[in-house]
Every structure is written in structure tokens, then in C-alpha cells.
């Protein structure tokens with residue numbers, strides 16, 4: 462099954478003009494491709510002073526266009542074809558010069574010509590020295606582009622720019638640009654304005670300074686879920702045993718008790734909790750401050766005590782407008798156990814998977830699951846990437862929020 466990515470099937474032209482932020486466009490091109498878009502880069506000749514076409518060609522896996530009058534293999538230049546079939550034309554960074562040309566209809570190079578020739582949505586991410594940005598000419602030009610031509614302008618950030626000056630002019634961050642694009646182009650349900658709390662990974666319960674009780678969870682499902690919700694505009698908090706650099710807050714925890722504390726701290730403010738983490742049911746009754754030595758005896762007895770059941774606790778705390786989705790990794794009678802947990806823990810939905818199926822689930826990028834909902838719904842998802850499962854869960858979250866709203870309105 463084809464992975465569901467928010468920009469699957471979309472063609473994006475990324476115009477890069479000659480500002481110092483051109484190097485950031487490399488990450489942008491790569492991010493857009495990873496989100497499923499087919500990315501075609503057009504560089505101004507001044508942009509080539511900052512970044513090489515080869516970099517973009519490698520990152521996007523597509524030819525890069527620079528020259529207006531490059532040798533034509535076809536009667537119709539490929540870039541004009543692209544301009545017409547593109548879903549989005551993004552200029553990032555957009556220099557003061559390109560902004561001025563677009564506002565006045567000057568098309569003396571390939572990039573400005575393509576923008577004029579395209580009927581796609583047009584988005585600009587200006588980046589320049591704060592004095593250039595504040596200059597009345599730039600402000601006037603941006604005003605024309607935004608209000609008369611309906612281009613979307615992603616405002617630059619405040620801060621220190623490359624030349625050392627302070628003020629507004631830094632190109633908006635990659636996350637802000639990618640989220641603006643997803644929000645603009647993704648046609649599925651968005652989760653903007655929702656705070657989604659996601660847990661991920663497997664907890665570790667220390668036996669002594671070197672040993673622990675753990676499980677095989679890799680944390681991939683939690684990260685996929687958090688990424689998918691973030692791409693749909695949600696405010697995301699990920700509580701995970703696996704460290705990962707993300708644009709949203711990631712709270713790193715180790716034990717079930719750490720996880721409980723972190724999740725309880727965030728729960729009141731969240732609209733939904735998606736509990737993908739594999740939380741250890743037990744922990745050693747006592748922690749040995751020193752490494753436990755081998756003894757003469759063949760056997761060693763480790764006393765265990767129960768860990769808090771985080772889902773159960775939060776199921777009791779849940780407000781009427783909050784949603785909780787749990788996960789049940791089972792080795793037998795998946796449906797029966799999942800349905801029982803769904804009811805007993807006061808969940809809105811549960812995602813069950815059979816951990817005995819080889820090559821999927823723990824540690825894998827894929828899984829095959831059954832989703833049960835409290836209203837009796839059941840959906841079988843065959844083997845697919847975890848990100849695709851996460852996209853299904855984002856759709857489900859949207860449905861569950863709508864159902865809760867409808868109940869609240871009818872009361």
C-alpha cells in the first residue's frame with residue numbers, strides 16, 4: 462500500500478533567489494520531498510552564488526532549472542509545463558529584488574517568468590536584512606502581492622540576521638513553512654487548534670545500575686503519530702523514551718513512573734491522548750545501587766511490583782470533551798483483549814495488533830492493526846507504514862472530536 466504522506470501526489474516548484482537564506486532552502490526541498498511532494502527547483506543566477514544546483518538535484522531527485530534560455534529538447538520547455546501543472550509555487554527565500562519584480566510584473570529571468578506563467582497557488586517566504594524588509598518599497602510590494610495578487614506571504618521572523626543586524630528579516634523557520642504548506646494543500650481533516658499528547662517508546666525499569674526490565678518497543682509509532690498530528694496543524698507534545706529532535710516539545714522519560722508524571726502534567730490541557738507507548742506492567746520491587754554480583758546459586762529471584770496503569774488512571778480523569786486512544790499489543794485473541802481494554806479503561810478507541818506476526822510491529826516501520834471504537838466501530842488496517850496508520854488515527858481523532866462536539870451542542 463502506498464504510504465499516506467500529506468503532500469503525496471503534489472507537484473511543488475521551489476524558487477530559490479539570491480539571499481543568504483538560500484542554504485535553508487536545501488532542507489526545505491528535502492522536507493517537501495519527504496512529505497511526499499514532487500519537488501522541482503528553480504534557481505536565480507544569483508542564488509547559484511549561494512547554493513549549487515547539484516545539491517538540489519540530489520535532494521529532490523529531479524533536474525534543477527536555472528537558465529531562461531537553456532537548450533530546449535522539446536518544443537515546449539519543461540519548466541513551463543511544470544509551471545502549469547504545479548500545485549504550488551513557493552519562493553523561499555524571496556529576496557527584496559524578486560519581490561519587487563513580481564509586484565511590478567517584471568519577468569527577466571526564469572523564476573519570475575515561471576511565477577507569471579503559473580496558475581498555481583503562490584507562496585513567498587521573504588528573507589532579507591531588516592532595513593530592506595522595512596523599506597517602504599518592500600512593504601508596498603508585499604502589500605500588492607498579498608492583497609491584489611493573493612499570494613500567501615509567510616512573514617520573516619525577528620532576530621539577528623546573518624549580517625549581524627537585529628529586526629524582522631530572518632526567513633520563517635522550516636517548520637512554519639512546511640506547516641503553512643500542509644495546511645494549504647492537505648485536503649484531509651486538519652487538527653489545528655487541538656493539543657494532541659502522544660506517548661511513545663518502551664519504558665525501562667532499572668534493576669541495578671546496568672540492567673533493566675524493558676520491552677521491544679522502538680518508539681517509531683509514537684514519533685509517526687506525533688509527526689502526522691503536527692503536520693495537520695496540531696499543537697503536539699510527545700512523551701517518549703526515545704530522544705528525537707522535532708519542532709514540537711519532546712519530553713524524554715525512562716520509567717513508567719516518569720511517563721505517568723509527564724503525561725499527567727500535560728493531560729488537563731490536551732484535547733486527545735494517543736498512548737502508543739509500551740509501558741512496563743512491573744518494576745523491580747527494590748533497586749540495587751550496586752551491580753548485582755553472580756552468586757554460587759544457579760537461581761536468582763527478582764521481586765517485582767506493579768507499575769501504575771497510566772491509561773486506566775487517565776481514563777478515569779478524562780473529561781467529556783477529551784479523547785483517549787490506547788494501543789494493545791497482544792500475542793493471542795487480539796480482538797477480545799483489545800475490546801476488553803477499550804471498555805475497562807474508558808477509552809474512545811483502541812488500536813490492537815498481534816505481536817506474534819513476524820516482521821511487523823515492534824521495531825519495524827510497518828504494522829497491521831485493528832482499530833476498535835467505543836461506539837462499536839471496527840476497522841482492519843492491513844500491513845502498512847506506521848506513518849500511514851498515524852494518518853488514519855488523525856482522521857479518527859477528527860471524527861471523534863466532531864462526535865463529541867455534536868453531543869455537547871445537542872445538550
Ligand SMILES: Cc1cc2nc3c(=O)[nH]c(=O)nc-3n(C[C@H](O)[C@H](O)[C@H](O)COP(=O)(O)O)c2cc1C
Pocket residue numbers: 477478479480481482505506507508555556557558559588589590593
Ligand atoms: C552575501 C550576500 C547576502 C545577501 N542576502 C540577501 C538577502 O538575504 N535578501 C535579499 O533580499 N538580498 C540579499 N542579497 C542581495 C541580493 O543578492 C541581490 O539583491 C540580488 O540582486 C538578488 O538577486 P535575485 O533576486 O535575482 O536572486 C545578498 C547579497 C549578498 C552579496
